[in-house]
Amino acid sequence: MSDVSEKSRRSGSSVRRQRSIYQVHYCMRRQDADMTARPLLMPTSPLEVQAYARQVAGHRKTEDTKYLGLLQCNNGTIMKPIIKESQKREVDFYEHLKTSSDAELQELRGLVAKYFGNRKYTYNGFEQDYIILEDLTERMLEPCIMDVKIGKRTWDPLATEEKIKNEQSKYAACKQQYGFCIPGFQVYRLSTGKLCKYNKDYGKRLHGHAVKEAIRNYLNGIGATLCRALLLQFLSELWKIQKWSRRQTAVRLYSASLLLVYDAARLRDCCQSKELTARAGCRPATVPRRRHSLHSVGSGSNFSGQITSKGPVYKKLQSVPLSPMSLSHSSFSPPPPINSPWSEALASFNHNHSFEHNYENKLSKIKMNYRAMLDQLSYDSPTPNPWGTVKVIDFAHAFFNSEEEKQIDENFREGIENFVEIFECFLRETDDQVL
Numbered sequence: 001m002s003d004v005s006e007k008s009r010r011s012g013s014s015v016r017r018q019r020s021i022y023q024v025h026y027c028m029r030r031q032d033a034d035m036t037a038r039p040l041l042m043p044t045s046p047l048e049v050q051a052y053a054r055q056v057a058g059h060r061k062t063e064d065t066k067y068l069g070l071l072q073c074n075n076g077t078i079m080k081p082i083i084k085e086s087q088k089r090e091v092d093f094y095e096h097l098k099t100s101s102d103a104e105l106q107e108l109r110g111l112v113a114k115y116f117g118n119r120k121y122t123y124n125g126f127e128q129d130y131i132i133l134e135d136l137t138e139r140m141l142e143p144c145i146m147d148v149k150i151g152k153r154t155w156d157p158l159a160t161e162e163k164i165k166n167e168q169s170k171y172a173a174c175k176q177q178y179g180f181c182i183p184g185f186q187v188y189r190l191s192t193g194k195l196c197k198y199n200k201d202y203g204k205r206l207h208g209h210a211v212k213e214a215i216r217n218y219l220n221g222i223g224a225t226l227c228r229a230l231l232l233q234f235l236s237e238l239w240k241i242q243k244w245s246r247r248q249t250a251v252r253l254y255s256a257s258l259l260l261v262y263d264a265a266r267l268r269d270c271c272q273s274k275e276l277t278a279r280a281g282c283r284p285a286t287v288p289r290r291r292h293s294l295h296s297v298g299s300g301s302n303f304s305g306q307i308t309s310k311g312p313v314y315k316k317l318q319s320v321p322l323s324p325m326s327l328s329h330s331s332f333s334p335p336p337p338i339n340s341p342w343s344e345a346l347a348s349f350n351h352n353h354s355f356e357h358n359y360e361n362k363l364s365k366i367k368m369n370y371r372a373m374l375d376q377l378s379y380d381s382p383t384p385n386p387w388g389t390v391k392v393i394d395f396a397h398a399f400f401n402s403e404e405e406k407q408i409d410e411n412f413r414e415g416i417e418n419f420v421e422i423f424e425c426f427l428r429e430t431d432d433q434v435l
């Protein structure tokens with residue numbers, strides 16, 4: 001018997017067990033292995049709950065010892081308290097969405113966090129009802145989170161005069177100009193790993209150009225080039241939300257939010273060169289371009305994740321002899337085999353898109369192709385979730401339209417259009433990213 005086991009036997013202590021990544025990064029107590037990541041409640045294991053440290057906006061303060069903020073569970077869900085009448089309507093909203101056969105609402109189901117019902121739970125000595133939702137930041141080591149409240153109008157038809165005045169007075173310039181506002185966000189700096197939090201007081205001061213810069217900051221793009229792979233992940237979801245909002249007449253969403261989440265740890269992986277990452281925060285104006293690859297999202301293809309003005313760039317294949325080409329051409333290798341799911345998406349990408357002319361006019365085709373590529377990424381990936389995503393949250397002021405009321409929710413649509421436009425503008429900034 002080894003010294004170590006003899007020692008532990010003598011002292012009567014059990015062998016020290018490795019702490020899981022959840023224990024290290026989420027500061028949660030040790031759980032049975034099969035409990036830590038599952039999104040559904042498992043009756044055999046105890047549910048562990050704590051105040052949700054990753055909440056960037058919304059109700060939080062404690063009144064009469066009642067806790068108004070979100071709770072984090074050790075099974076990949078969060079619980080949102082149902083206290084106000086409007087929050088009760090949110091439960092009704094999710095319940096209706098769950099069972100509706102309306103095509104537009106079924107589509108919306110894919111654009112919101114997964115709903116797992118509601119339950120009573122006693123926290124802080126108070127029993128309350130809670131909505132159970134998928135934690136969109138689950139498994140993220142350095143979660144960067146932004147809450148974007150959509151609409152110039154953030155009050156519903158049942159609001160009192162006082163409530164209307166109150167809402168009109170907040171984020172006024174930002175809402176007027178963009179049709180959305182930013183009540184809070186947090187970002188882990190890529191260069192230092194430092195967590196920076198921005199609350200609603202910061203959000204209320206934002207207007208004009210500073211709004212775009214706040215979003216750039218959230219994307220770790222201050223003093224560094226934006227990451228194209230990250231922008232594409234967000235845009236693939238944003239375009240779905242945009243498409244839906246352009247034609248849906250089923251529901252009016254007052255004061256709903258977009259919740260954007262990405263993992264800075266994965267963004268860091270995406271930068272191939274450690275040296276460049278370290279310098280990301282202090283690059284001069286003419287910076288070496290950030291190297292990043294969609295490959296790290298998880299795929300088996302030769303596509304490098306780079307799209308230049310000449311088309312997609314493939315990783316070099318060692319077995320392919322280099323022909324005497326110019327330097328700019330030598331980075332291209334033959335496309336992947338014809339039977340690869342990638343090859344079809346990329347062949348269609350090349351076929352549909354002239355990389356030389358009319359970028360603007362062909363944006364919709366590019367969107368289609370990006371979506372196909374991203375679909376492939378998530379199919380091939382061992383973990384189904386991409387490392388950046390966006391969902392619509394907060395339906396306390398959502399109202400389903402009766403047949404007579406059916407019309408497009410312009411208030412919501414306009415905010416989404418403006419938000420998407422900012423991301424498309426950022427994407428164009430990354431058009432020339434090369435390996």
Ligand SMILES: Nc1ncnc2c1ncn2[C@@H]1O[C@H](COP(=O)(O)OP(=O)(O)OP(=O)(O)O)[C@@H](O)[C@H]1O
Nearest residue numbers: 054055056057058059113133134135136137147394
């Ligand atoms: N599904 C989710 N996964 C992860 N975080 C979430 C999720 N839903 C909400 N949050 C976090 O909780 C915050 C508040 O959420 P939400 O807007 O639903 O609450 P609220 O109290 O109704 O907000 P408000 O005061 O704006 O009405 C969000 O900004 C986000 O940080």
Ligand SMILES: O=P(O)(O)O[C@@H]1[C@H](O)[C@H](O)[C@@H](OP(=O)(O)O)[C@H](OP(=O)(O)O)[C@H]1O
Nearest residue numbers: 058059084086154167170183200255396397
């Ligand atoms: O950004 P702020 O300044 O925190 O403003 C709050 C925000 O508009 C919330 O959406 C709203 O809750 P509801 O969605 O429930 O209306 C809350 O109303 P409240 O003060 O009535 O709780 C506001 O105070």
